[in-house]
Amino acid sequence: MSGKKINPAPYLFLAPAVLIFGLFVAVPVLGTFLLAFTDWSWPQPMRWCGLANFTALLRDDFIFHRALANNFIYLFLSMIFEISTALALALLLARRFPGRGAFRILFFTPMVLPLVLVGFLFRFILRADGGLFNAALASLGLPGEVDWLVDRRFALAAISMVSGWIYCGFFLVLIQAGLGRIPRELLEAARLETDSAWKRFVHVTLPLLREVLVVCVLLCATGAFKAFDLFYVLGGRSGGPGHITEIVPTWLVQQAFELKHYGYGCAMALALTIIVGAIAGVYVKIAMGRKKEAPHLEF
Amino acid sequence: MPLLRKSFRVVLLALFLGPLASCRRGADPAGALSAAAGASSAGKVIVIAHAQTEGRSRELMDAMERDFEARHAGVDVRQIVMADDDYEKFGLLNLFSSDVSPDLFFQWSGYLVERDARVGFSMELSTFLERDRFRENFYPEVWIGTDWEGKTHLLPHRLNISVAIFYNRDLFDRLSLRPPADWPAFEALCDRLRAAGIAPIVAGNKDLWMVGNWAGHLASRIAGEEEYHAAFSLRREHRFDAPGWREALELIAGLARRRAFNPGAVSMTEDEAKADFLAGRAAMIPDGDWLNLDLAKLASEGRTFRYGFFNTPPIPGGRGSQGSVMGVCTGFSIGRKSRDPELSWQFLKEFFQPERQKTWVAEGAMSPVAGTRQAVEIPALRDMIQLLKEAPKVVSPPDTGYAPAGWMAFFDAVQQVLAGNRSPEEALREAERYVAVFEPRR
Amino acid sequence: MTPSPSPALSPWALIAKAVGWILMAGLALAFFAPFLWMALSAMKPAEKIFSEPWAPPERLVLEPFIAAFQEARFGAYFWNSLVVTAASVAGTVLFGGFAGYALARWRFRGQNATLALFLIGLILPVQAYLIPLRLLIEALGLLDTRWALIFPYMAMELPIAVYILRAFFLSLPRELGESAALDGASPLAVFFHIYLPLALPAAASVAVLAALSVWNEFLLAFLFIHDESLRTVPSGLLAFQGIHSTDYQLLFAGLTIVSAPLIAVYVLAQRFMIEGLTAGALKG
Structure with a gap:
């Protein structure tokens, strides 16, 4: 070990990536850890304050609690709107028919656009007065004067629906990839077993899609806690009336950047990171466990 | 092929160094x-x-x-x-x-x-x-x-x-309406407009200040300027959940209940509301004097838009100066x-x-x-200058006059009431809770 | 009765198929309606956009789009986005390629730690480093320069790039470079002449992935750039919307202008882009 000559090549090759990532991500992450234990709030000077930020966050900040709850509701709704829709579309598109490829391309389109743009577009669509959505309801004979994005009953669902419109194409492609990996013989065999398409889906297709679905759920769940753009554009200033569309990332930006509560913002950032990390951890663990059970399905 | 490789490298470097x-x-x-x-x-x-x-x-x-x-x-x-x-x-x-x-x-x-x-x-x-x-x-x-x-x-x-009620003279004349003498008269006026199929007020409170300022002005009229100032300055013993503030928000809730506001009042921007007013789609708009600039621009384009304005109407029984101006x-x-x-x-x-x-x-x-x-x-504008000059009291708008925690809490309460999501009492209790968490009163 | 691969369909099955296809087409149309509405509304007079949302424009015109392009600084926004995207993607591919190559080619001390570092980077939400990053950018004097975006974007895209490219280099036979190395070629030459050209497909999907997320990134662009002349498309769009918030025709034209090139590129290279965008997810 001591006499061995160290080959400098790998270190030199790694240097630029590690330096850039280190300086602009890793060091700031450490900064978040440190600042989370200070009461730094511009323009006051910075002081250590121990766990005060965290007790405030967990005990007192009822808007953070609301934002967190909203985040979980959004997570739940976006799973329905994104993954379930994608699954349904994938099954519809599994049959052979003309233009099948075109549909897949079409559903993926919103993925390539800036979320801000989609947000503005849907702000117009979901408008109370003359919005396309209300106009569509009206033409179906339903009374439509709902202001979708500020009504406490519908606002989160409306944003989740937009998010479903954007991401279902993405999950569709993932699920199609998963379907493509299912051996044909297995499906043929199942067809002999039962005539019920629903039974075949539940007992054969779904279990075989498990790993793809785990990936989808993981992406959807961490995505829900990283969301910002859509909520910023659709949710309105300070998260809608009564913070009904406030989520942790938007609340963080308001606290840290509008109000300059850097220390408190960092504590919230830390909490968010722990949540995202925990979700990622849980699903990685599940995915690993499942892999051992079903070794014939390799990714 | 080597050419391709070489050009790939050159392109990569050029792309990276270009912005330098x-x-x-x-x-x-x-x-x-x-x-x-x-x-x-x-x-x-x-x-x-x-x-x-x-x-x-x-x-x-x-x-x-x-x-x-x-x-x-x-x-x-x-x-x-x-x-x-x-x-x-x-x-x-x-x-x-x-x-x-x-x-x-x-x-x-x-x-x-x-x-x-x-x-x-x-x-x-x-x-x-x-x-x-x-x-x-x-x-x-x-x-x-x-x-x-x-x-x-x-x-x-x-x-x-910061707040004046601009009105469309043509629409007012059609029903031979005049600027109201006090708040009950104002409410009656809204009812008459509504009954005639004219949208009474268009507001755009997406950014919270339009109706927020107006509600603030109402609060200063009812609770008095000192109380207004003390509560927004986050002094101890001066709270948003006190009766005066509740009455002010009850007035906003009352307008919302009689469908005086446009359906999109909560989510529209000021500009959008202004556009509706200038297009004659509503009789009144609570806005700042800067609306004069838009109206002047309209006139310079050769469009006649007959309009007038009045200050927030006096509120019977209010403890503040009933002629105060928010400025x-x-x-x-x-x-x-x-x-x-x-x-x-x-x-x-x-x-x-x-x-x-x-x-x-x-x-x-x-x-x-x-x-x-x-x-x-x-x-x-001449009238406005006169109004400001003779105002017995000038009240600062919450969002420019005071530190953020207080007005953010209050504005959110106003928005919740406007949206019909909460009663004034609940909304103001929550505002006070917000203050207690983020900037405790001293 | 056994299912046969391509039998002559019974009339009922044919009808069922047709109905299914029509339903699917209807669904697709509803899905695409927002885009159509956006482009068509841009050609309607502003007062008709919300009063008659269904009415098609009287004729197809180009003027609103030209007006929007001139009125708002879309030229500048596009240019800024282009510069920022080009620079950060080039940096990501180049440095990610270097790092992925190093991690695949050699065994060395600190290798696992480096891998773990980038793995953490894969799941870290941007909020985990956002606030100190803002202060760092400020301290480095980079606020309101394009570097305030280029460096963080590279740092954000590097982990996925490293992972994809490392996996690709691992799949290449080690012997490839060895003969060249024996001939005295430097490691850099081996990388550029032998490995990188082979890695073009993987590099391309990394580039697509990085380019789209950089082009569409909003949060940092919104927080770090306040100089109008340096805004990228997403944050420029916000400013544009703020200034012209009631000029609906102009707004819709602006939204169309921003989406048109992206949709065009997507239609031309859809296979490539779908693969690029989902590549990261399935490897993760």
Whole structure:
């Protein structure tokens, strides 16, 4: 070990990536850890304050609690709107028919656009007065004067629906990839077993899609806690009336950047990171466990 | 094939190195400034940051830049312009924490002027004002929220009435309506409009201040100016969940209940509401005097729009002054880190000449500069100047007059009531809870 | 009765198929309606956009789009986005390629730690480093320069790039470079002449992935750039909307202008883009 000559090549090759990532991500992450234990709030000077930020966050900040709850509701709704829709579309598109490829391309389109743009577009669509959505309801004979994005009953669902419109194409492609990996013989065999398409889906297709679905759920769940753009554009200033569309990332930006509560913002950032990390951890663990059970399905 | 490989490498490098050359070039004025600052012999630079992105006020600035550069050889005037929301939330603070700290900057009177003075952004101007007897250049009643610890830090450039109820004269005439004498009369007026199939009020409260300011004005009328001031200043024993505040929000809730507001009032922006009012789709709009500028523009395009305005109607039994006006001014400060305070002061002196300010007063703005009022041609504006001049009390709008925690809590309560999501009582209890968590009363 | 691969369909099955296809087409149309509405509304007079949301424009016109392009600084926004995207993608591919190559080619001390570092980077939400990053950018004097975006974007895209490219280099036979190395070629030459050209497909999907997320990134662009002349498309769009918030025709034209090139590129290279965008997810 001591006499061995160290080959400098790998270190030199790694240097630029590690330096850039280190300086602009890793060091700031450490900064978040440190600042989370200070009461730094511009323009006051910075002081250590121990766990005060965290007790405030967990005990007192009822808007953070609301934002967190909203985040979980959004997570739940976006799973329905994104993954379930994608699954349904994938099954519809599994049959052979003309233009099948075109549909897949079409559903993926919103993925390539800036979320801000989609947000503005849907702000117009979901408008109370003359919005396309209300106009569509009206033409179906339903009374439509709902202001979708500020009504406490519908606002989160409306944003989740937009998010479903954007991401279902993405999950569709993932699920199609998963379907493509299912051996044909297995499906043929199942067809002999039962005539019920629903039974075949539940007992054969779904279990075989498990790993793809785990990936989808993981992406959807961490995505829900990283969301910002859509909520910023659709949710309105300070998260809608009564913070009904406030989520942790938007609340963080308001606290840290509008109000300059850097220390408190960092504590919230830390909490968010722990949540995202925990979700990622849980699903990685599940995915690993499942892999051992079903070794014939390799990714 | 080797050609392909080679060109791939070249492209990769070129893409990466390309912006090295162009990164700063686009960074005008910041980039140009540091270049100019490096070669100080090339002349002096005055950086002015403001939020006048377009229209007459922007033209005024551009003309000032040209004239000042022409009159002072070797001086380079640079404007940093941002949209006002961005300017207020992030932009100005960014400038102060970057190396382009401005010599002159735009600001709202009240809390922000105090803050700038306290943290050392702005310079006291009293010495300059006394030395050059420049205070006489302004009308005497305009120094509201411009001082900190007895020293002036802001030269007012524009007076504003934050809330007035503008009305469409044609629609009023159709039902032979007149501006109401008090709040019950106002409610009756809304009912009559609604019954006639005319939308009574259009509001756009997406950014919270439009109805928020109005509700604040109502609260000051009912609870009294002292209570209003104390509650927003977050003093102990002065709370938003007290009866006066609740009554104020009950008035807003009452309007919402009688469907006086447009269905999109909660989510529309002020601009959208304004557009609806100007298109004749609603009879009234609660907005600031800046609406005069839009109306003047409309007139200059040859469209006749007959309109009038009235102050927030008196509220029977209210403890505050029932003739009070909600008002604010905006103006300019000199940065404490200014590279040349004397030259910046010179800039302000030339900028605040009546002849120069008259040009845009004619377009519909209220100027604090003495000698500009004769130039006002718009009748409504003349009336507004009179209203402000004779107002027994001038109340600061919450969002420019006070620290954020208080008004954010209050504005959110107003928005919840407007949306019908909460009762006034619940909404204000939550506002008080917000204050207790984020900026406990002292 | 056994299912046969391509039998002559019974009339009922044919009808069922047709109905299914029509349903699917209807669904697709509803899905695409927002885009159509956006482009068509841009050609309608502003007062008709919300009063008659269904009415098609009287004729197809180009003027609103030209007006929007001139009125708002879309030229500048596109240019800024282009510069920022080009620089950060080039940096990501180049440095990610270097790092992925190093991690695949050699065994060395600190290898696992480096891998773990980038793995953490894969799941870290941007909020985990956002606030200190803002302060760092400020301290480095990069606020309101394009570097304020280029460096963080590279740092954000590097982990996925490293992972994808490392996996690709691992799949290449080690012997490839060895003969060249024996001939005295430097490691850099081996990388550029032998490995990188082979890795073009993987590099391309990394580039697509990075380019789209950089082009569309909003949060940092919104927080770090306040100089109008340096805004990228997403934050420029916000400013544009703020200034022209009631000029609906102009707004819709602006939204169309921003989406048109993206949709065009997507239609031309859809296979490539779908693969690029989902590549990261399935490897994760």
